[in-house]
Amino acid sequence: MRRAIGWAAGPVLAVLFLWLAFRGVTLAELGAALRRADVPLLVFAAATVVVHLLVRSLRWRTLLAETGQRVPFRELLSAVSIGYMASLLPGRVGEVLRPALLARRAAVPLGTALSTVAVERVVLDLMAVMFAGAIGFLAPARLSGIAASADPDQIALYRGIGLAILAGTLVALAAIHLVARRPEPLATRLAAWRISAAGRWRARVIGFVESLLPGIDGFRHPAGALRLLAETAAVWFVIAVGVHAGIVACGVRLAPLSAAVMLPILAFGVAFPTPGGTGTYHAAMRWGLTFFFAADDTDAVAAGLVVHAVTWLPLLAMGALFVALGGLVRPDADPARESA
Numbered sequence: 001m002r003r004a005i006g007w008a009a010g011p012v013l014a015v016l017f018l019w020l021a022f023r024g025v026t027l028a029e030l031g032a033a034l035r036r037a038d039v040p041l042l043v044f045a046a047a048t049v050v051v052h053l054l055v056r057s058l059r060w061r062t063l064l065a066e067t068g069q070r071v072p073f074r075e076l077l078s079a080v081s082i083g084y085m086a087s088l089l090p091g092r093v094g095e096v097l098r099p100a101l102l103a104r105r106a107a108v109p110l111g112t113a114l115s116t117v118a119v120e121r122v123v124l125d126l127m128a129v130m131f132a133g134a135i136g137f138l139a140p141a142r143l144s145g146i147a148a149s150a151d152p153d154q155i156a157l158y159r160g161i162g163l164a165i166l167a168g169t170l171v172a173l174a175a176i177h178l179v180a181r182r183p184e185p186l187a188t189r190l191a192a193w194r195i196s197a198a199g200r201w202r203a204r205v206i207g208f209v210e211s212l213l214p215g216i217d218g219f220r221h222p223a224g225a226l227r228l229l230a231e232t233a234a235v236w237f238v239i240a241v242g243v244h245a246g247i248v249a250c251g252v253r254l255a256p257l258s259a260a261v262m263l264p265i266l267a268f269g270v271a272f273p274t275p276g277g278t279g280t281y282h283a284a285m286r287w288g289l290t291f292f293f294a295a296d297d298t299d300a301v302a303a304g305l306v307v308h309a310v311t312w313l314p315l316l317a318m319g320a321l322f323v324a325l326g327g328l329v330r331p332d333a334d335p336a337r338e339s340a
Contacts, residue, residue: 009273010273010274010275011274011275013272013273013274013279013280014274014275014278014279014280015279016279017272017274017278017279017280017282017283018278018279018282018283020279020283021279021282021283021285021286021301021304022282022301024297025297025298025301026298029298030298030301030302030305033250033251033298033299033301033302034250034302034305034306036250036251037249037250037251037302037306038248038249038250039249041245041246041248041249042245042246042249042306042310044242044245045242045243045245045246045249045307045310045311046242046310046311046313046314047314048238048239048241048242048245049242049310049311049314049315050314050318051238052235052238052239052242053077053080053081053084053315053318054077055231055234055235055238056080056235057073057076057077057080058073058076058231059120059124059228059231059232059234059235060076060080060116060117060120061073061076062218062224062227062228062231063116063119063120063215063218063228064076064108064112064113064116065218066217066218066220066224067112067115067116067214067215067217069106069108069109069112071102071106071108072106075102075105075106076102077322078101078105078322078325078327079098079099079101079102079105079327080098081315081318081319081321081322081327082094082097082098082101082319082322082323082327082328083095083097083098083101083319084315084318084319085315085316085318085319085320085323086319087275087276088275088276088312088316089275095117095121096114098113098117099113099114099116099117100113101327101328104330105327105329105330105331111211111214112214112215114211115211115212115213115214115215116214116215117215118208118211118212118215119212119215119216120215122212123176123212123215123216124228124232125232125235125236125267127169127172127173127232128232128233128235128236129236129263129264129267130165130168130169130264131165131166131169132236132240132260132261132263132264133162133165133260133261133263133264133265134161134162134163134165134166134169135162135166135257135260136162136257136258136260136261136263137158137159137161137162137165137261138159138162138163138166139257139260141155142255143255143256143257144255144257144258144260144261145253145254145255145257145258145261145292145293146158146258146261146292146293173225173229176216176219177219177220177222177225179213179216179219180216180217180218180219180220181220183213183216186213187210187213190206190209190210190213191210193206194206194207194210236263239263240259240260240263241259242307242310242311243259243262243263243266243307244258244259246303246306246307246310246311247259247262247285247289247303247307249306250299250302250303250306250307251299251302252289252293252295252296252299252300252303253293254293258292258293261288261292262285262288262289262292265284265285265287265288266281266284266285266288268284269281269282269283269284269285270284276308276312277308278308281304281308282301282304282305282308283304284304285300285301285303285304285307285308286300286301286304289303
């Protein structure tokens, strides 16, 4: 029953947030806004998705290499692509499928694959979107674009939030580096806490933190940490470029760093467990564009629809391609037995 409720929660949340995203916008106005979209810009935005998959796979290879695992790039790209495609299913299946596929096809220990994926999503990507938001808030108005819909007190508040986020991100990065250099004391303490934990959820949280420790090996040395940070910056720069192009294609005027402000908002939206971020992504897009950039509601909803579509269609195509190429099957498997 608990599992059934968990699987049903995603579609229910998607419907709820879709209603919130589309509320007050007529289909006629929305259709007109969609017809005005700049097709060449949308094609460019879709192309950035493929580049994003390539760079994300490259970063995963770096994380795995620091744990002693040498994996062919094709297998990484295959697992990443299929994992994203499976994210349209309820229950965050794609997040677990990606490391499971790599373990199946490239003989990588499942624990190592899971740990690197957890570090990638919870540490690197979280720090990246927070850093992007901080840069957006701290940037001059002509670069961020938020001054058009904010008074001086709001601007001062955004500056303060940006400084706090930036400082917290840098402190977290320094702490991760120190732990990666000497993980044993923290591992010992976490194990003791987990054994003595009073509640099941507390034990699970401590166990999850323990699972991250093998994946942060790349932060032991400055050179490795800088490489991971550079690859993470490349991942999110490509995402920001695609998001910016898709939004502008729908007629919303943005400043050069406006997408930096939108990244944490959209990331927060897709953090809700809906299939492929459906509904939550659209609601986050509408709120972010109208609140920070005074965009028209109809154009903001159109941007949510269009950017979500031009993001997911290439992901589905890449995932389907690698499934067709045998990405779900062990390289040494008997095709007849696997099909049976």
